[in-house]
Amino acid sequence: MIDYAVVGSGIGGSTIAAYLQAKGFKTVLFEKEPYLGGCSSTFKRHGYKYNTGATTLVGYEEGHPVKQMFDAVGFTPTLIQTDPAITVIQNGKTTPRYQNLDLFLEALQANYPHAQHNTFWHMVYEINQSFYKVQGYYYSNRSILKNILSLLSYLPLALKFRKCLYTNALQFISGIYKDLDDEYLKFLEAQVLIVAQAPLKEINFLTAALALGYTFNKTYYVPGGFSRLFDGLTASIEMMKRSTPVEKIIKQDDHYLVCTSKEVYSTRNVILNTTMFNSDTLFENPQIKGYYQSYEKLNNHQSSFMLYMTIKSNADFAHHYQLIQDNTYPYTLSNALFVSFSDKDDNELAPKGHYSVTVSIHTDTRYWENNETYKMQKESLKNELIKSVCDILDIKKEQIVDQFAATPKTFARYINRAQLGGNPITMKNFLPKLPSNDTPIEGLYHVGDTVYAAQGWPGVMIGVQNLIKVMHV
């Protein structure tokens, strides 16, 4: 009998499987694809390598969840610190998001002069410095009593951040700046959207401050591509099942049967790294199906449209750019592109003299449902993004040696999910409305960006730490 069967090797699944294995539990990790990491993986196409989605690693520093979990499983990654974390370009103005607050403020003041910048950004900086120092809270959905007790554990956090926790971010920022101009608001909105996955009008100021200030933490580039992290994280897992989709899970009295096309595994516990929005399809048990279906109301259908390119160039590019335009691109939800380049010396990710480029923009899964127009939409948006990236970053079309696009449908085909970016923590979707890492069903757990705590490396890792607390392992 297996102790823990983990379904999916995203950030959440790989980390919890490695942790349980290190603790001596008999653990199996199933991954549908040959490569590990889901949204944070690296894949090969036409002979070139690309990071699928995630390209920045934040939170590998003392006292932060990513470092704490890597240390807990005995994994030390090879990383390159990247500073500025992002180079923001808007209307020809370049604003590097330096880790150092004063350096960043100098660049900001030159491009968007305002007397309130000092007050505002010092506040954002302080919130980011103090947030990770508050510890001891956890979140459980196991029963009503456990849920209430867990909510009480947030009191110190709620008291410390009470001023920004219950205040709408847009109102809070407008209150400080008074005369917020449209260009600067777009600058703020674009940066909030890539981290918080929601606009300022929907979130509280604490979430906005953490999103705006994440570049004040150390940001890393992963040489060789993000899949390197997963190879390292999972190295000690003995029962590693790549290219093995789990097709069905059957609940028995005191254990589960996990079925793949070839074998059936008996396990005491199941940890799903699939999304909350499609996990019901794995079960026939009505209680479990109903549990997952009750969260479908949180599905915001948000997703990503991706452009992948390999370019031949000797120019020097930063690792990450955010290109902010005036208007929203067609079939998308945004006016901003996030563009990541491989390191010039990273010849494992791109051949010498080349860059591997990943470009992403927010979209809605429902924009891609019309089979008759799908191909045309994909081609026209891809060409529009190529044009923007080439124009703004001065790349010639002839320098592009490979290019293709991916839509929410592509993500669904490869990693079983069309909704991307997880559950944003908004004023409406807040604890206790969010699903936790435990469930009311004995032996069934969940991890990943559609459950507590949030998306991205730090968000999913806080969820893994919470899972460890509620499983008492």
Ligand SMILES: Cc1cc2nc3c(=O)[nH]c(=O)nc-3n(C[C@H](O)[C@H](O)[C@H](O)COP(=O)(O)OP(=O)(O)OC[C@H]3O[C@@H](n4cnc5c(N)ncnc54)[C@H](O)[C@@H]3O)c2cc1C
């Ligand atoms: C375009 C984009 C850019 C991003 N950029 C960043 C960034 O720069 N920095 C950052 O920190 N975060 C970033 N994120 C967010 C981050 O990548 C995700 O929040 C995170 O990777 C999600 O991890 P997860 O644990 O939820 O697992 P997922 O990534 O959802 O992985 C789940 C895994 O489960 C597998 N699976 C599904 N069904 C089955 C099944 N039945 N059987 C077996 N396996 C199955 C899938 O194949 C997949 O590998 C980005 C996301 C996107 C989409």
